[in-house]
Amino acid sequence: MKPSPLRIHRPTTIDETLDLLSEHAASGKVLAGGQSLVPVLNMRLAAPSDLIDITAVSGLDELSVAGAEGRAEITVGATVTHRQVERSEEVAVANPILGEALSFVAHPAIRNRGTTVGSIAHADPNGEIPMILALTGGRVEVRSTRGQRTLSAEELNIGPLETSLESDELITRATFPALPAGSRAGFDELARRSGDYGLAGVGMILDVEGATVKGLHCGFISVTDVPEVLNLGEAVSGAHLRDASEVADTVVDAVRDFIDPGGDIHATADYRRHLTGVITSRLFRRLCRTDSAQGRNTDSRMTGTDTERRRV
Amino acid sequence: MTEAIGTEPTSTIRLTVNDTLHALEVPDRKLLSDVLRQDLGLTGTHVGCEHGVCGSCTVQLDGEPVRSCLMFAVTAQGHEVKTVEGVGNDPENPSDVQQAFIDCHGLQCGFCTPGFVTTIDAYIDENPKPTEEEAREAVSGNLCRCTGYQNIVAAVQRAAELRAEGARQ
Ligand SMILES: Cc1cc2nc3c(=O)[nH]c(=O)nc-3n(C[C@H](O)[C@H](O)[C@H](O)COP(=O)(O)OP(=O)(O)OC[C@H]3O[C@@H](n4cnc5c(N)ncnc54)[C@H](O)[C@@H]3O)c2cc1C
Numbered sequence: 052m053k054p055s056p057l058r059i060h061r062p063t064t065i066d067e068t069l070d071l072l073s074e075h076a077a078s079g080k081v082l083a084g085g086q087s088l089v090p091v092l093n094m095r096l097a098a099p100s101d102l103i104d105i106t107a108v109s110g111l112d113e114l115s116v117a118g119a120e121g122r123a124e125i126t127v128g129a130t131v132t133h134r135q136v137e138r139s140e141e142v143a144v145a146n147p148i149l150g151e152a153l154s155f156v157a158h159p160a161i162r163n164r165g166t167t168v169g170s171i172a173h174a175d176p177n178g179e180i181p182m183i184l185a186l187t188g189g190r191v192e193v194r195s196t197r198g199q200r201t202l203s204a205e206e207l208n209i210g211p212l213e214t215s216l217e218s219d220e221l222i223t224r225a226t227f228p229a230l231p232a233g234s235r236a237g238f239d240e241l242a243r244r245s246g247d248y249g250l251a252g253v254g255m256i257l258d259v260e261g262a263t264v265k266g267l268h269c270g271f272i273s274v275t276d277v278p279e280v281l282n283l284g285e286a287v288s289g290a291h292l293r294d295a296s297e298v299a300d301t302v303v304d305a306v307r308d309f310i311d312p313g314g315d316i317h318a319t320a321d322y323r324r325h326l327t328g329v330i331t332s333r334l335f336r337r338l339c340r341t342d343s344a345q346g347r348n349t350d351s352r353m354t355g356t357d358t359e360r361r362r363v
Numbered sequence: 364m365t366e367a368i369g370t371e372p373t374s375t376i377r378l379t380v381n382d383t384l385h386a387l388e389v390p391d392r393k394l395l396s397d398v399l400r401q402d403l404g405l406t407g408t409h410v411g412c413e414h415g416v417c418g419s420c421t422v423q424l425d426g427e428p429v430r431s432c433l434m435f436a437v438t439a440q441g442h443e444v445k446t447v448e449g450v451g452n453d454p455e456n457p458s459d460v461q462q463a464f465i466d467c468h469g470l471q472c473g474f475c476t477p478g479f480v481t482t483i484d485a486y487i488d489e490n491p492k493p494t495e496e497e498a499r500e501a502v503s504g505n506l507c508r509c510t511g512y513q514n515i516v517a518a519v520q521r522a523a524e525l526r527a528e529g530a531r532q
């Protein structure tokens with residue numbers, strides 16, 4: 052199918068972009084990588100009159116890690132693609148969970164065009180990145196001709212595919228704090244086919260001091276309406292890493308109670324709840340392993356067939 | 364839906380495809396895949412789903428695989444587009460990836476093949492010695508209804524071998 056007639060604007064400066072957005076606020080849309088927007092246009096689920104393509108705008112391509120050790124932050128500009136973030140060594144060191152989650156976002160051909168900020172603006176509860184932004188305590192910078200504001204993930208996400216952005220506003224960049232020293236983080240999901248949206252997925256940040264657990268935060272994909280973060284600090288604090296298997300059951304129970312999955316043709320609500328528990332248990336035990344480094348676990352990505360074999 | 368043909372927004376664009384610069388007048392809404400096929404006659408790029416899922420429209424943009432059905436031709440300006448014809452367009456001298464598909468019998472109807480060729484052509488530069496598992500993962504974004512993938516996976520590894528041999532010569 053084809054999009055309905057529309058005009059594409061290709062501004063080259065941020066000011067020009069904001070003017071265009073203001074002028075076309077009624078029926079205009081930002082076009083970044085197009086990997087979510089163009090399918091919607093092709094299927095004619097939306098028919099904006101004007102697209103403001105930001106890919107040629109200068110000043111939106113920053114990808115950097117800056118700040119003092121322990122308080123560093125990753126800045127991702129609006130035109131930075133998933134692939135650029137995924138390939139950055141600096142990002143992998145500062146916040147390994149971001150790159151780990153990115154490797155689950157679609158396929159390389161999609162990640163080559165799709166932007167990390169576009170994912171956040173799209174606010175899909177099945178998307179990995181909006182959840183990672185919430186879990187890591189990130190924020191976005193938003194600009195319009197009316198001014199500038201900063202929104203936390205919580206302030207941004209108000210519903211499935213719904214944000215608190217006004218139609219003339221542009222997210223210029225997202226900021227992800229680096230993981231605090233001593234924390235261990237991981238992400239895992241299960242999809243029918245590698246690269247598909249996950250049926251369920253879990254991100255986890257475990258705070259550890261010596262061999263003692265101090266805190267635990269979990270975020271979820273595909274099983275909550277917005278990226279909500281579950282703080283399980285109280286339930287796990289004081290536990291020894293060695294006792295992971297006992298604590299894991301408490302964590303799984305709390306997670307299964309917290310989430311609110313829906314059912315669709317891909318999986319029933321019960322099955323998603325079950326899967327979320329399985330992933331939670333695996334991820335928690337993995338992070339508690341004494342040899343668990345902060346870095347990414349490359350064999351964490353499991354195909355549907357593996358799940359069958361390993362189902363618990 | 365009534366659309367006034369001839370009055371919809373169009374642009375004059377300059378598009379570099381397979382190292383040739385073209386100047387064209389196209390509707391703004393026209394997808395890169397359609398401009399390649401209809402305006403430039405490069406019908407090797409196939410269109411299956413038009414929402415990014417099947418991969419048959421995959422072309423290289425500045426050397427990286429992308430879906431041409433998820434881009435407007437207008438926005439491809441300033442980039443180098445390479446289609447399957449740019450990878451190899453001579454039956455007497457197929458490219459290494461095309462030769463690998465012949466050697467391994469990696470196709471049946473061939474509809475999906477151009478998307479696999481453009482994907483794999485870029486992939487083996489990034490991973491010159493893929494394991495079977497990696498080869499399988501590398502083509503997981505492309506759908507094929509005919510082959511069952513076994514031979515395509517073999518073709519990825521064969522293509523990598525051929526490229527390494529080519530580099531040694
Ligand atoms: C086959 C396929 C599979 C996919 N699988 C996954 C997956 O598993 N997980 C996942 O998370 N995603 C997936 N995606 C989506 C992909 O990750 C997109 O890259 C991403 O969702 C949107 O980024 P984009 O740059 O392409 O945004 P676009 O498609 O250009 O825009 C998306 C929306 O955000 C708005 N927007 C974009 N940038 C800004 C900005 N700076 N300020 C304000 N508004 C903005 C647009 O107006 C639009 O409404 C998939 C896509 C495809 C085609």
Ligand code: FES
Pocket residue numbers: 409410411412413414415416417418419420421430431432433
């Ligand atoms: S036609 Fe582009 S991915 Fe299917």
Ligand code: FES
Pocket residue numbers: 469470471472473474475476506507508509510
């Ligand atoms: S060979 Fe027929 S679709 Fe792949």
